[in-house]
Amino acid sequence: MSENKLNPDKWVKRYANYLYNYTIVRVNEHEVAQDIVSETFLAALRSKDNFKGNSTERTWLVAILKHKIIDYYRRKNSIKGSAEIQVDWHDEEQEGKWLEERVEDDRNMNIDDLIENEELGSTILKCLDTLDEKHAEIFRLRTIENYETEAICNEFGITPSNLWVIIHRARKAMVNCLEKNWIK
Amino acid sequence: MKQIFKCDEACAICDKAQYNEARFIDKLRLILHLISCKSCRDYVRNNRKLTKKVQSEIGELTPDAKAEMQRKIDAEINRNSRLQSN
Structure with missing residues (x-):
């Protein structure tokens, strides 16, 4: 990829x-x-x-x-x-x-x-663009395209625990970004 | 009370829970952890907010719509390969 x-x-x-x-x-x-x-x-x-x-x-x-x-x-x-x-x-x-x-x-x-x-x-798509490219891709596939965890792991050649670490970092970065941009 | 497990693990369970992949027993452990851990409570709150935000903002195509798109793409690929072979 x-x-x-x-x-x-x-x-x-x-x-x-x-x-x-x-x-x-x-x-x-x-x-x-x-x-x-x-x-x-x-x-x-x-x-x-x-x-x-x-x-x-x-x-x-x-x-x-x-x-x-x-x-x-x-x-x-x-x-x-x-x-x-x-x-x-x-x-x-x-x-x-x-x-x-x-x-x-x-x-x-x-x-x-x-x-x-x-x-x-959307703020979501905007924030997605501020993430590391690979993290964004994996977050997008799992969260927006609803790929199964296993399918993503196979595609990227990573283990499920790698995937969850990436998802965790991506979610943290997304939260930070959204907090800055959230229209209250 | 001594922490039952570490914050890293609590966050990991919370992440999985956002995708319905957390085991029931782990969710219980997470709740117990949250009682005594402010930073994880914050993390969980923000993480849920993110999930809601994604769900409210991101629409999904129906499986039918996707299948129809796939069918059109396949037809076009087939057409191209036929043209090339001729």
Whole structure:
């Protein structure tokens, strides 16, 4: 997981809830959010060659998701619902592709994530971004995606006691972060 | 009263309890520990708050919705591999 490779067959299990939560605070409609997440996965599959392993799989998916959310508002705000414009291609191969299918991952993406979550979105997701990457991932899988403890241990090659130590540290850091940001 | 067990262990049980993975006997031991330990009481209170916050803020997709997404992804993967083999 740490080598930043794509595993499309595991996307739904690993990221569906996270992406859904990212979306729901921005579009506020359950079904729309669900569709957007679904479309994001498909767009990601179509553009998987753009992924170079510079960011994590999740960060890259979020970048595509952002385009999908913008698309949704663009469609919604256009009178005939036809304001999707395929623009800004730079070569023939890319011509006509949707913008989100050309999202490449770069190192700045992680910073983008932080800024975005700062502006809008849930405090939980925001605090999650302040944790150590591995701790955040394990906390997210166990707490948001409801992975079984054993499944996470197998995936990361750690023992259950390692996992609980990581969860403990992550929870402590989350509590600290939430205390600072909690709207009272 | 002498501590029955250490704070580390108490916290670990409290963490597991947030995911319904603590054994009943351990939960009893935790309660006994909390009677005499202020710092663990604080930890438990915050930990429960965090669980509630996550539950209230984080929505979950239904298994059906996830299965539907998975089906679409699988179909797309199959389509791609067919295209490549042709």
